[in-house]
Amino acid sequence: MAAVASLRARRWDYFILTARVLLAGIFFVYGVGKLVGLQFGVTPEILAQPLGQVSLSHLAWYCFDHQPFTAYIGVSQILASLGLLWNRTALLGALLLLPIAVTIFVIDLTYLRQMVAFQYMLPFYIGLLLLILAHYRARMLVVVRALTQGVTTRFAYPWWGYCFLPLAAGLLSLGWMLPMYTVSFLQNSSGTLGYFQRLVTSAAAWLK
Incomplete structure (x- = not known):
């Protein structure tokens, strides 16, 4: 056998x-x-x-x-x-x-x-x-x-730390903008600065 x-x-x-x-x-x-x-x-x-x-x-x-x-x-x-x-x-x-x-x-x-x-x-x-x-x-x-098995965070966090996770994730989701605008600034610095100036002006007008 x-x-x-x-x-x-x-x-x-x-x-x-x-x-x-x-x-x-x-x-x-x-x-x-x-x-x-x-x-x-x-x-x-x-x-x-x-x-x-x-x-x-x-x-x-x-x-x-x-x-x-x-x-x-x-x-x-x-x-x-x-x-x-x-x-x-x-x-x-x-x-x-x-x-x-x-x-x-x-x-x-x-x-x-x-x-x-x-x-x-x-x-x-x-x-x-x-x-x-x-x-x-x-x-x-x-x-x-x-x-x-045995997969967890390296450190323990208080309960309020988990409450802030949606906000932290939302901020992290904007991380792709950093390389995009960096490349945009290197290629066209004046145009990129002008865009941010218009953005700040629009935000200030909206807050008023």
Whole structure:
């Protein structure tokens, strides 16, 4: 019985290795295809059509064929696929590739509904990724426990500190303005200063 169980485990391990190689090859090819311009984009004839006559698939392919989106997706697929090939990074590669595959599946359901094969192909790939994660479930449980247990703030705060959190979060939400106006000032200092002067004048008039 032990020999039979060992043989089954060995076969299953080989199946998982095969799935890793398959997924790595497929998504690597798709990633490279995006980087070299073989996937997204439409023909000039499609671009000449009125928007109401363009199919969803052509519209999506036109929108996706813009940088840095195309490069981001292509590089992400390549890195995740390469991670699947090495034992040290196989789990990381599967974790990176899973949301990519799910996102592609949702895109296919939304824009490529006429291509029925994709509606079966992507769930199959997603299933293989889930099997890979299940194969390494012992390590996955360690990761889940590390991320969900014993996580708290480094310091304790009084109750009134939590009451101020909405205000603090609101102020923090304005943080993106600092780099934006810094760049604006470097590019056009007089225009930026004039804008703030008008802003202060309007605020003073409103307070009166």
